[in-house]
Amino acid sequence: MKIAKKIVNMKPSPTIGISSLAQEMKRKGVDVISFAAGQPDFNTPENVKEAGIQAIRDNHTKYTPASGIPELKEAVCRKFKKDNNLEYSPDQVIVSAGAKQSIYLATQVLLEEGDEAIIIAPYWVSYPDQVELTGAKPVIIDTTIEDDFKISAAEIEKYITDKTQVLILNSPSNPTGSIFSESELEEITELCVRNNIFVISDEIYDRLTYDNENATSIASINDQIKNLTLTVNGASKTFAMTGWRVGYAAGPKEVVGGMTKLQSQLDTHCVSISQHATIEALEHGEEAAKKMVEAFDERRKYVVKRLNNIEGVKTNIPKGAFYIFPQVSTHYGKKFNGTIINDSVSFCKFMLEEMKIALVPGSAFGDDKCLRLSYAASMQNIEEGLNRFENGLKKLKD
Ligand SMILES: Cc1ncc(COP(=O)(O)O)c(C=O)c1O
Structure with missing residues (x-):
């Protein structure tokens, strides 16, 4: 073997x-x-648990569309509008078994052998391995504690080659808790648009911020970067729902369509019951x-x-x-x-x-x-x- x-x-x-x-x-x-x-x-909040139980009672226990049930995708669009100043339509949204799966699908859709993906260290543990699984090369950029573990667009530019396809951003960050400010993201936007680099923006901690900090979504900076960004989020961290396995992502239809096709051949869709519970979380979990x-x-x-x-x-x-x-x-x-x-x-x-x-x-x-x-x-x-x-x-x- x-x-x-x-x-x-x-x-x-x-x-x-x-x-x-x-x-x-x-x-x-x-x-x-x-x-x-x-x-x-x-x-997990009581009302969300009840919504899950109710979903079972209502026999929401069958296959759903690969990209998720329409009611949840609509709720996701409302969340992006309310919290992130982002206008998406349901056909730009995919629901998957955790943000981890959304990122996996995205790397598979966007990367292949010969490509490079830029990852800023310290990084969330799965990024390099997920990039490597596509055959592409993770290009790691180190940061320092003195710089709050952040990096400027000018510094990122030094790592761009003609093979660079993707930049993975994670703000707020796991493990450092750092948040890119709006002006820092504006500079990164200019860089990515100029070099036609696609951004996977992992915003799973966007609602967990302190000291009146607001985590800006890079896709909200302008339409050009919005067309080059997949915004990833999920129910795990905001609503204490890690075991329910619900992530979601929104972005250009070609990318989300590719992710949906791949998901339909993998695990088909996110668990039907969890999808129903997440509507309650997004609408009444604040x-x-x-x-x-x-x-x-x-x-x-x-x-x-x-x-x-x-x-x-x-x-x-x-x-x-x-x-x-x-x-x-x-x-x-x-x-x-x-x-x-x-x-x-x-x-x-x-x-x-x-x-x-x-x-x-x-x-x-x-x-x-x-x-x-x-x-x-x-x-x-x-x-x-x-x-x-x-x-x-x-x-x-x-
Ligand atoms: C930065 C980051 N992204 C994505 C995930 C994945 O979360 P989930 O797959 O539970 O939605 C995690 C979980 O630890 C994380 O820390």
Whole structure:
């Protein structure tokens, strides 16, 4: 038996891997505090759950159109108009099994062997692997914590070649919480339009923002970039619906049409029941989402303050999502019981094994100097987890 190279070369999702390991340790009775979660620690709002139950009672349990049910696509258009100042028609929308699947479909439609896709690091873990699955080359651009993990259009331009087809943007960002401002996006717009580069804009955290920040959709800058952008979003993060698997995307009909064709040959469509529940979330989920953001904001402020008071730990101030990406590399080179901690993986392994806290190594996101801490955890666990983190650092010796 021969396993295809593209699968052999593919890495399993590292974030899912650490979460599963922490869960496994918990099941065995180990008192692990997990900062590895990529999902809200809240439950799906009651009205949304009820809508799912009602959908089953109403026998919405059969196949749906490949791109999603019309009522949901209409609700998605209303969401884009209300929140993102974007005018789309339902035939420009596809609903899929999570934003992850929307991005997968988009990369398959837009990229092939010989092409290049620009990805800004730190990046969400799946982008490089999804690009590689198409045969195209991911071109990674590094950023620094001093620049709030952002990059200017002038810097991006240096990486553009005649093979560049796609730029993947993620604002607010997982793992850094950084948000591109409107003026930064205007410059990126000019660059992409001038070079005919298509943008996959992953806006899954657009409703989870703090300090009165507004996450601008790049497609709202002007019509030229709107015709060159796929705007991706989903129900997972905003409405605590990760397990329901609902993502959606809107953009040029040729792109969405290609994605729909591919989806019809893959999993046919997003789960019918989840689609019905998502209409309720989009139409009546605002209050629950707002409460969640308030809780995340309180934790964010606490985490930023605590981390910045720890010697040798540096952070930016996340403006969105529910992650912080502290730089801890000044501790690399130190030892614990003779074992040297020399990168983000050995650092997180030490924190998990010795301090019983689960963090995700920064190398998974393309920045080995840092690690990702998700504050989608209770305040009590955050306090205790950060105590352990601080005590763990004290155990490392030169
Ligand atoms: C930046 C980003 N994009 C997309 C996703 C995928 O979300 P889902 O497939 O649950 O919609 C995630 C989930 O962690 C994410 O962090």
